Amino acid sequence: MHFINKLLKRIHYSQISTKITLTFAVFFIALLALSNVFAWYGVYYALYQQAENTILYSMKNTKKLLEEIEQDVNLDVNSVRDPLVAGVVLRVINSNGEIFIDTDPHYPSVKLFNDCIIKNPPFWANDDMEVAEFKNAIVYRAKMNFTHDGETVELQFFRTITAQMGFFEQLKNILLVIDFIGLILAVGTGYIVSRKILYPIRTMTKTAQNIAIENMSSRIDVNPANDELTDLARTFNNMLDRLQVGIQQQQRFVSDASHELRTPVTVIRGYSDLLTRWGASDPKILKESIDAINSESENMQQLIEQLLFLARSDQNRQPMKMEELELSDIVADIFRKMQQVVHTHEIELLNNDKAVIFADKVTIRQMIRIFLDNAVKYTPKGGSITINSVRNGDHIKLDVIDTGIGIAPENQEKVFDRFYRVNASHSKQEVNGTGLGLSIAKWIAEQHNIKIKLQSKLGAGTTISVNIPIHKNH
Ligand code: ADP
Secondary structure, three states: OHHHHHHHHHHHOOOHHHHHHHHHHHHHHHHHHHHHHHHHHHHHHHHHHHHHHHHHHHHHHHHHHHHHHHHOOOOOHHHOOOOOOOOEEEEEEOOOOOEEEEOOOOOOOHHHHHHHEOOOOOOOOOOOOEEEEOOOOEEEEEEEEEEEOOEEEEEEEEEEEEOOHHHHHHHHHHHHHHHHHHHHHHHHHHHHHHHHHHHHHHHHHHHHHHOEOOEOOOOOOOOOOOOHHHHHHHHHHHHHHHHHHHHHHHHHHHHHHHHHHHHHHHHHHHHHHHHHHOHHHOHHHHHHHHHHHHHHHHHHHHHHHHHHHHHHHHOOOOOOOEEEEEHHHHHHHHHHHHHHHOOOOEEEEEEEOOOEEEEEHHHHHHHHHHHHHHHHHOOOOOOEEEEEEEEEOOEEEEEEEEOOOOOOHHHOOHHHOOOOOOOHHHHHHHOOOOOOHHHHHHHHHHHOOOEEEEEEEOOOEEEEEEEEEOOOOO
């Protein structure tokens, strides 16, 4: 028992190819064993059946003949057909135990037969007959009584079931050889088949082992067959493609972020150096330095907050509290605050239709603020900025229109990419920015099922429109 448990445990932890080979072999052997049993007993049964039938037929013929003789005493014995089927031996014994008819005196004697009767013949042997087993043969016997003129004689019919016990030995050997060849074939084919089936998995493992963050380019060869393993290989390759893109984005994000952070830090360090050397004694330098440090740290703070927002959104950790909101209230509030702060531009609210939307208050405000901040940033002083919110069926269309520098058609798609700034080095000097605002707005819009449309003409101005779904029943 302990040994079997140990063996099963070993199989459980063995390679799949070993398991397939073993399963194959076990089933094959079971099948062989079953066919052996059928072959063995089939032959046995057929021999018994044949012997039994010939005896029964001979008995029937003999009985008929005896009845005929009884009815017609002058029956011509020469005209009588031999009632015994070939191979059947008949012995007739009188009441004194003397054998007075014996069709084959060389056949084992009645006494020998009686000594060799087997007590438990096979279940398919005829219950009315006896079976005796000799060194080289198995013999059937059936008895029948016949009474004539008050005297009863016993007729004993014998028939050899098999005269060659050696035949069974031979059969056994043949079956054993077949079994042995079968076993080797089963293990061999099991092994070859399983290795062939599992070959793609082994290549996959090798490829996977070779893949590292620095080397994501390896892919599994996909063979043209359309089976499960090809599916697996394709899925694996697709997964690697996605991971590679993700990792590249991540790497670019980190390097862009570091790059962006380097500028304000460098400026701050430059001014603090200046301050250490001369600043304290020169009120002009002091003011300039403090102003610069202030504005750069403000930039840095904004950048860090935007980075944190994107990091949270990438990990799906940005909290979103969806609720019913009156959009016109939000727009009016943002407009009022903008008006209080921005005095360099003319800000106008055209329509502010009422509409209940289902959104997260914080981020939806953030999105509108990004559009408005950009409109202010990229519109020269004195320009005008218009907000227009118009209800249209089950949507509300909010436009932020400026009369600013505009965006060239080839850049209109790219402005939504992270860290993308049109003419970065140039604009950097004029307006503060990180290139993250619109990518954050895009993410917020996606979360709310909102479509953003950008229309712009270089030198003439930009219109950003968002189409916000109105909450059901409102
Ligand atoms: P940031 O404004 O911080 O640079 P954004 O992602 O908000 O980053 O914008 C990306 C770029 O798109 C900006 O650098 C600017 O070049 C361009 N852009 C955005 N809004 C406008 C606008 N209203 N007018 C002109 N250009 C704009």
